[in-house]
Structures are given as structure tokens and as C-alpha cells.
Amino acid sequence: MSSPSDQIVWKRSKAGQKEMMKETNNHHLHDHHYSSSKCKTEKKKASEATKRHSELVSYRALPEYMKDNEYILDYYRANWPLKAALYSLFRWHNETINVWTIYGVRMVDGNEFDAFTTNLGSPKQIYQVCVDSSLQRSFSVAQAMNVSHNSEDLYLATAALINLTERTPTEMLATASDMLASRWPFFVFLGGSMFCLLTSSTCHLFCCHSHHLNLLLLRFDYAGIAVMIVTSFFPPIFYIFQCNPVWQVVYLTGITTIGIFTVITLLTPSHSSKECRPFRALLFFLMGFSGIVPAIHALIVNWSEPRRFIALAYESAMALSYAVGTLFYVSRIPERWKPGLFDLAGHSHQIFHIFVILGALAHYGAALLFIDWRDTVGCSL
Numbered sequence: 248m249s250s251p252s253d254q255i256v257w258k259r260s261k262a263g264q265k266e267m268m269k270e271t272n273n274h275h276l277h278d279h280h281y282s283s284s285k286c287k288t289e290k291k292k293a294s295e296a297t298k299r300h301s302e303l304v305s306y307r308a309l310p311e312y313m314k315d316n317e318y319i320l321d322y323y324r325a326n327w328p329l330k331a332a333l334y335s336l337f338r339w340h341n342e343t344i345n346v347w348t349i350y351g352v353r354m355v356d357g358n359e360f361d362a363f364t365t366n367l368g369s370p371k372q373i374y375q376v377c378v379d380s381s382l383q384r385s386f387s388v389a390q391a392m393n394v395s396h397n398s399e400d401l402y403l404a405t406a407a408l409i410n411l412t413e414r415t416p417t418e419m420l421a422t423a424s425d426m427l428a429s430r431w432p433f434f435v436f437l438g439g440s441m442f443c444l445l446t447s448s449t450c451h452l453f454c455c456h457s458h459h460l461n462l463l464l465l466r467f468d469y470a471g472i473a474v475m476i477v478t479s480f481f482p483p484i485f486y487i488f489q490c491n492p493v494w495q496v497v498y499l500t501g502i503t504t505i506g507i508f509t510v511i512t513l514l515t516p517s518h519s520s521k522e523c524r525p526f527r528a529l530l531f532f533l534m535g536f537s538g539i540v541p542a543i544h545a546l547i548v549n550w551s552e553p554r555r556f557i558a559l560a561y562e563s564a565m566a567l568s569y570a571v572g573t574l575f576y577v578s579r580i581p582e583r584w585k586p587g588l589f590d591l592a593g594h595s596h597q598i599f600h601i602f603v604i605l606g607a608l609a610h611y612g613a614a615l616l617f618i619d620w621r622d623t624v625g626c627s628l
């Protein structure tokens with residue numbers, strides 16, 4: 248129950264409420280208007296900031312952590328958002344060629360890989376050999392041991408096809424079982440090279456994002472180089488010492504141990520500073536230099552092999568390419584002669600990349616030669 252005075256209060260309060268509600272609605276409208284205009288301003292500010300962040304700057308405007316080569320004066324990306332850094336793959340700046348030389352070689356590597364796998368033969372031949380070998384081997388093995396070795400059959404059949412497309416499946420199988428060397432060391436080398444190229448291109452593309460990411464990617468870049476050096480030892484050591492298993496294991500274990508130690512050291516944050524540059528250079532040099540011992544050993548063991556000079560020529564071309572590339576990298580030629588002229592194209596790091604690629608291709612040629620040699624002579628020498 249309510250008294251008349253109560254009703255007035257109620258009406259007043261209702262009226263007041265209406266008034267209040269109206270006021271609140273107005274407030275909401277005002278709020279909405281305010282927030283939408285605020286949102287627009289913020290969006291505008293954000294797009295301006297993105298635009299500002301995606302502008303190329305000069306060396307002097309760079310944050311301290313990005314100041315590395317004072318002879319490259321302009322076209323830097325500094326503190327760019329990740330998305331803008333990714334899209335900069337298709338823009339001109341002083342890292343464009345560095346990124347694209349790496350992607351270029353990945354394509355070359357990919358094509359070489361395709362060429363390598365194309366030598367396996369036509370799909371029909373592959374199928375025929377797989378079926379033949381599987382039937383023959385499974386039948387004989389099952390007869391002898393009552394056990395199936397399908398994966399081994401498939402492997403042998405696949406290996407048999409490499410470079411032997413002109414032969415009959417049975418000939419291929421016989422040759423594969425007797426002669427063909429394992430392919431895995433070659434793929435270890437290809438995998439290591441791909442990893443190095445991946446870390447390097449990622450570093451060149453995203454190093455401009457922040458100091459933290461810059462340090463992280465640089466560490467992975469160094470580790471990628473170490474992985475490539477270590478894995479490039481696998482094909483020559485494996486194939487040259489294939490018939491001396493003790494030395495094969497000694498050298499492969501040795502280089503893998505050195506590689507693991509180097510990668511862990513390079514991934515340690517305290518070793519990625521500018522002050523540690525000589526230490527890093529020493530590590531890479533020691534890794535490369537450790538190849539001299541098995542190389543001399545290999546020459547002595549295979550002195551009578553006529554193809555040793557071709558292999559030596561390939562590996563010397565690789566060493567020369569790496570050495571010349573490193574000279575450009577360290578000396579900062581040609582940009583030191585004419586600062587600013589080579590900002591976009593032609594500076595030392597790009598030349599260094601080209602020589603590293605040439606070196607890797609020479610080593611790739613040597614690896615194919617070693618495989619072919621072992622496929623031909625086996626362990627008969």
C-alpha cells in the first residue's frame with residue numbers, strides 16, 4: 248500500500264528517472280559520437296604511425312643497435328612492425344638484394360634437388376622397380392627368414408634408380424645392392440645449407456623490427472652458418488672414408504662434436520655482442536680449418552685415384568669463394584671507397600652473399616662427384 252504523498256514522490260522520482268534516462272541516453276549518444284571520433288583519430292594516428300614506421304631512414308637516424316656499416320648512408324628500415332618488415336620483401340631498401348640473393352639460391356637448390364630426384368627415373372620405372380624389387384626381395388627373404396623387409400626394399404629400389412634410368416629393373420636392383428652408396432650424407436648437407444639460408448634470410452628481413460628480435464635472429468644466423476659448415480663436411484668424409492669405417496666414424500663424430508659446441512656457444516646471448524666478433528670469427532675459422540686434417544688424409548689414401556684433382560679443384564674453388572667473400576665482408580669494399588653510392592646495390596655484404604653461394608655450389612658439385620665415384624668404384628680400391 249502507498250499514501251498520496253508517496254505517489255508524488257514516486258511520480259517525481261519517475262519523472263526524475265525519465266529525465267535521468269534521457270540524460271543518460273544523451274550521454275550515451277555523446278559517448279558514442281566521442282568514441283567513434285576518438286576511434287577514427289586513433290586509427291588515423293595508427294596509420295600515420297605505421298606509415299612513419301615504414302619510412303626508410305638514414306644511417307644517422309638509426310637506433311644504436313642497428314648502426315653497423317657507416318659507409319651505407321641511407322635506405323634503412325628501423326623499428327618497423329613485423330607486417331611491414333615482411334612486406335618489405337617486395338620493396339627497395341638496402342637489404343632487398345641480401346634477402347633475394349638468399350631466396351634465389353634456395354630456388355637454385357630446389358631446382359638442383361628436383362634435377363637430382365628427376366634422375367630417379369619416370370614414375371612408371373620407379374613403380375616397376377619398386378614392385379619388382381619388393382616381390383623379389385620379399386620372396387627370397389621370406390623364404391630364408393620368413394620376415395618382410397619392405398622399407399629396406401623400397402630404399403634399395405629407390406637408390407637403384409639414381410642415374411640408372413637406362414637399365415632394366417633387375418639390373419638396377421643388382422647394382423643397387425652391390426654398388427650404390429648411401430644418399431643420406433648428401434641430404435644432410437642440403438638440409439644444413441637450407442637451414443643456413445633460412446636463418447640468414449629471416450635475419451635480413453626481420454632484424455629491423457626491434458633490438459630484442461635483432462639479437463635473437465643474429466644468434467640464429469651465426470648458428471645457421473655453423474650448421475652449414477658442419478653439414479658440408481658430411482658428403483666428402485662419408486664417401487672418401489666409406490671403406491675405412493673407423494676413420495669415417497672418427498671424423499664425422501669429431502666434426503659433429505665441434506659443430507654442437509659451436510652452435511651452443513653461438514646461441515648463448517653473451518656471445519652475440521659486437522665485442523665477441525673476433526671470437527666468433529675464430530670459431531668459424533677453426534671449424535673450417537679442422538677440415539684440413541681429413542683432407543690431407545684423404546689425399547694420401549686416394550693418391551692413385553685419377554679423379555682426385557677434379558675433386559680438389561671443386562673444393563679449392565669453394566675455399567677460394569669463401570675466402571674472397573670474407574675479404575669483402577671484412578673490408579667493406581666497395582662502399583668504403585664511395586659511401587652512399589652502393590646503398591641499394593653492390594655493397595660488400597651482397598658481394599659476400601654471392602661468393603658464399605658460389606662456394607656452396609662448388610661444394611655441391613664436389614659432393615655429386617664423390618657420390619658418382621663411390622657408385623662406380625664401390626670399395627674395390
Ligand SMILES: [Zn+2]
Nearest residue numbers: 345447596600
Ligand atoms: Zn647476410
